[in-house]
Amino acid sequence: MMLKVPDHQVAGHRQARDGKPSPLIDDAGRFYKPLQDDDRGSKEVAFYSSFSSNTRVPDHVRRLFPVFHGTQLIEASDGSGLRPHLVLEDVVSSRSHPSVMDIKIGSRTWYPEASEDYIQRCFKKDRETSSLSLGFRISGLQIYGNEESRLWKPENKLVQNLSAADVKVVLKKFVSSNFPDDPNSDPDCSFAASVYGGSTGILAQLLELKAWFEDQTMYHLNSCSVLMVYEKEKVLKGERSDAEAKLIDFAHVTEGKGIIDHNFLGGLCSVIKFISEILTSPDECTTKVCLQDSDKNTNDSENCTTEGL
Amino acid sequence: MMLKVPDHQVAGHRQARDGKPSPLIDDAGRFYKPLQDDDRGSKEVAFYSSFSSNTRVPDHVRRLFPVFHGTQLIEASDGSGLRPHLVLEDVVSSRSHPSVMDIKIGSRTWYPEASEDYIQRCFKKDRETSSLSLGFRISGLQIYGNEESRLWKPENKLVQNLSAADVKVVLKKFVSSNFPDDPNSDPDCSFAASVYGGSTGILAQLLELKAWFEDQTMYHLNSCSVLMVYEKEKVLKGERSDAEAKLIDFAHVTEGKGIIDHNFLGGLCSVIKFISEILTSPDECTTKVCLQDSDKNTNDSENCTTEGL
Known part of the structure; x- marks a missing residue:
């Protein structure tokens, strides 16, 4: 699996800074978001898990959220070792411009x-x-x-x-x-x-x-x-x-x-x-x-x- | 004009307390609200004046606001002398219970x-x-x-x-x-x-x-x-x-x-x-x-x- 840092992140806190690894993308349209160390990471996983299995969410609403593909341990973008990442639909970088x-x-x-x-x-x-x-x-x-x-x-x-x-x-x-x-x-x-x-x-x-x-x-x-x-x-x-x-x-x-x-x-x-x-x-x-x-x-x-x- | 203190005020700050006069009502369905001394009084008058003359407010919305009859100098309920009052439609007290x-x-x-x-x-x-x-x-x-x-x-x-x-x-x-x-x-x-x-x-x-x-x-x-x-x-x-x-x-x-x-x-x-x-x-x-x-x-x-x- 070839991973790279995406070109099109626009909101500051999602980019690598303060020594935190940046998200990664693959060429199959998936976006890998490093879990934040504090409880924000686990909270975001908890939301995606709840939401993706919640049968009360209608389809026309579900498609307004990125598809969730679980979590995966991969090498962090800053070379700091294996780290859990959220695996999501890549909404932005699958487009060329x-x-x-x-x-x-x-x-x-x-x-x-x-x-x-x-x-x-x-x-x-x-x-x-x-x-x-x-x-x-x-x-x-x-x-x-x-x-x-x-x-x-x-x-x-x-x-x-x-x-x-x-x-x-x-x-x-x-x-x-x-x-x-x-x-x-x-x-x-x-x-x-x-x-x-x-x-x-x-x-x-x-x-x-x-x-x-x-x-x-x-x-x-x-x-x-x-x-x-x-x-x-x-x-x-x-x-x-x-x-x-x-x-x-x-x-x-x-x-x-x-x-x-x-x-x-x-x-x-x-x-x-x-x-x-x-x-x-x-x-x-x-x-x-x-x-x-x-x-x-x-x-x-x-x-x-x-x-x- | 016979004025009396209304029976049916339910929100605390609209009742007489802290030495402030209470609102008054007449028997013609009007509600007299003493203008507050600070700029709240003049702000409320400014709103009613603007709103009542605003032709961009549709009728079905206007009827959700009390009718505004201007301001009037009347004797305050606590006998403290003449005081300006907002004259409004009496929404509550015109009903018996x-x-x-x-x-x-x-x-x-x-x-x-x-x-x-x-x-x-x-x-x-x-x-x-x-x-x-x-x-x-x-x-x-x-x-x-x-x-x-x-x-x-x-x-x-x-x-x-x-x-x-x-x-x-x-x-x-x-x-x-x-x-x-x-x-x-x-x-x-x-x-x-x-x-x-x-x-x-x-x-x-x-x-x-x-x-x-x-x-x-x-x-x-x-x-x-x-x-x-x-x-x-x-x-x-x-x-x-x-x-x-x-x-x-x-x-x-x-x-x-x-x-x-x-x-x-x-x-x-x-x-x-x-x-x-x-x-x-x-x-x-x-x-x-x-x-x-x-x-x-x-x-x-x-x-x-x-x-x-």
Whole structure:
């Protein structure tokens, strides 16, 4: 089995750093995620085991989660020896030029059962990023331009605390044909209908997820992300879009105990609202969005740029 | 104009205490709420003024808010002299024997624009009550029994931190014909269909509210309550139920700035889920609810009583 480090990880904490091994992929579409040493690793295994064998999860919801292939002891990417890995469906790297956005859902990433130290750290970060105001934060993204070699991958710190107007611009850039890091061009949203829209598009997938969260009281998906992925090349060639939404990162899942996950649901509805607005008003100019969204105390025209992006 | 102190206030902070004057009512169905001295009073006036003149609010949503009749200088209930009052539709006291429940919506009652002191106090209270876990807390309630003179009005402190199982019991008692403070009788839910159900029942009203919150980005209703009111006598006599849901308490409303109120929406969806379950499984016995909802570490049968209620 040939394993390699994947090219397309967009959220910081999933990459190798702080001496931790990075995930690995094989050429058969599997993603190997090293189990974290603390109880996060075992919690994530526990969630995947429970979820994959839970007959109450309908098929149209199950396909919004990566397929789980169990755990496996393999050599860690940093050469530190054999280590247990989660074996999952590789959502991203099986595509050649995937545009990817990782959106961490929820205005609150902590949960009552966590340690006070963890709660305070999350509480601080939620207030420092857009999580508190928007109900989600963009944890990372990469967008391919029209030419294969060009990739826009802003630093994660730059996208975690965007205003409503700037999040809308980024969500538009994600589905635009003009090159995303050009500050002089407004995103044209020319792929919005095929990526976000339609009966199999990302919005339809998120709405199925929403309907399930309005009802299910089994799991609370604290600090989970929705990953949106698609291959721009396909859309450019006029092929059917392969756009997918997938939930990832389950190290902090807790039992629902008969209560819906109102924190995840609220944040998901906020993402849905942003994407819906792009679909219903694709021609809306950036300035108009800013006039509507900007704070009264700031200058509207200044607010219309996505500074630093 | 004859004014009197209303009989049926259920949420603590709306009653006279700490030397503050209480609200007043007249016999023409109006409710006079003294403006609070700090900026909460002016904030609530600002919200009612904005909302009542906002042509983007559809009629079916507007009727879920008390009608606003402006402000008026009247003698305060505590004889402290003339004082400005909000003049509102009297939702509760115009009924002779109203059963009332005040549910404060949202897992978070604070908001970023508030002072750090206020944030920390709310944060603490949200964690100490059911707000954090359930996405709402019962702020107060009164339920009339079958005989006119009997009223069950538990102390507010006893209902603010209920478990999921106990909230369900209280929501069942609210629509049951057997007397609510009898610990030996399971609530029979005999009024569930006429109060919660049907095309004009409370669930239908909450679902209309939910649809609006999925879309509107004008207001964030921090620390607001949904008041559920109905007259049990009417249902007992076989008359059409007058059940109503009304939003109240807008002293902490902030501008939406293009973002949905995901905190309110999440909490509202949680209330809706509880009420839906009562409607879809009215015959479900208390024990069964407890087995499903109880924490693994507690004894199921113990958990099936609503101790102290």
